[in-house]
Amino acid sequence: MTKAVASLGRPRVGVLAVQGAFAEHARALAAAGADAVEVRAPADLGGLDAIVLPGGESTTLGLVAEGSGLLAALRERIAGGMPALGTCAGMIVLARATTGGAQPLIGGMDIVVRRNAFGRQVASFEAPVSVPALGEQPVDAVFIRAPWIEEAGPGVEVLAEHAGHGVAARQGDLMVTAFHPELSGERRFHEWLVGRARDRRDAADEGGRRRDRVGAQ
Numbered sequence: 001m002t003k004a005v006a007s008l009g010r011p012r013v014g015v016l017a018v019q020g021a022f023a024e025h026a027r028a029l030a031a032a033g034a035d036a037v038e039v040r041a042p043a044d045l046g047g048l049d050a051i052v053l054p055g056g057e058s059t060t061l062g063l064v065a066e067g068s069g070l071l072a073a074l075r076e077r078i079a080g081g082m083p084a085l086g087t088c089a090g091m092i093v094l095a096r097a098t099t100g101g102a103q104p105l106i107g108g109m110d111i112v113v114r115r116n117a118f119g120r121q122v123a124s125f126e127a128p129v130s131v132p133a134l135g136e137q138p139v140d141a142v143f144i145r146a147p148w149i150e151e152a153g154p155g156v157e158v159l160a161e162h163a164g165h166g167v168a169a170r171q172g173d174l175m176v177t178a179f180h181p182e183l184s185g186e187r188r189f190h191e192w193l194v195g196r197a198r199d200r201r202d203a204a205d206e207g208g209r210r211r212d213r214v215g216a217q
């Protein structure tokens, strides 16, 4: 099979569906050229090229996923290089720690986050946020009891700030947003993830062909 043919298949991108939003992420992924797959158990991670960790309630999400073994499986896949996009509660579970103390996390990104950081009084709001890495057009960002990035390690690129606090960041193939890009029709974060998924799949195909060639010798 040539590389061009191998690339025709749409990448498979999981959306963690134990708690929180699935449908809007699936729609954004489909628009970006991927097949979205619901992830509820460790077995659902098989054959995925990337994953979205959606918003919701990070304590519930972590506890439910821990109970099924999914949290440990995700930790292993993400440590192994699987690209991931974490939005809001998804950003919290990808952090190495929260300021509020212990809760089950996946980790992977060298950030410390503050939960419900914008205050419970103004629990939700919408604001234009400039994300230069994605282009000139600001993101129409929907914040819902959102966290912010309190600390970021040297390997982390903070991509956007709101009210003086980091609200989007990238580290290698991991991207996080404190807001919900999927709720305003914003597609660029999902397009980035699908691009990473496609590259990873192409690299795996290339590795497989190399092994086949070596095996045939």
Ligand code: GLN
Binding pocket: 054, 055, 056, 057, 058, 059, 087, 088, 089, 090, 092, 115, 116, 144, 145, 146, 147
């Ligand atoms: N406040 C939630 C938490 O701390 C996150 C909210 C969200 O995902 N919209 O887990």
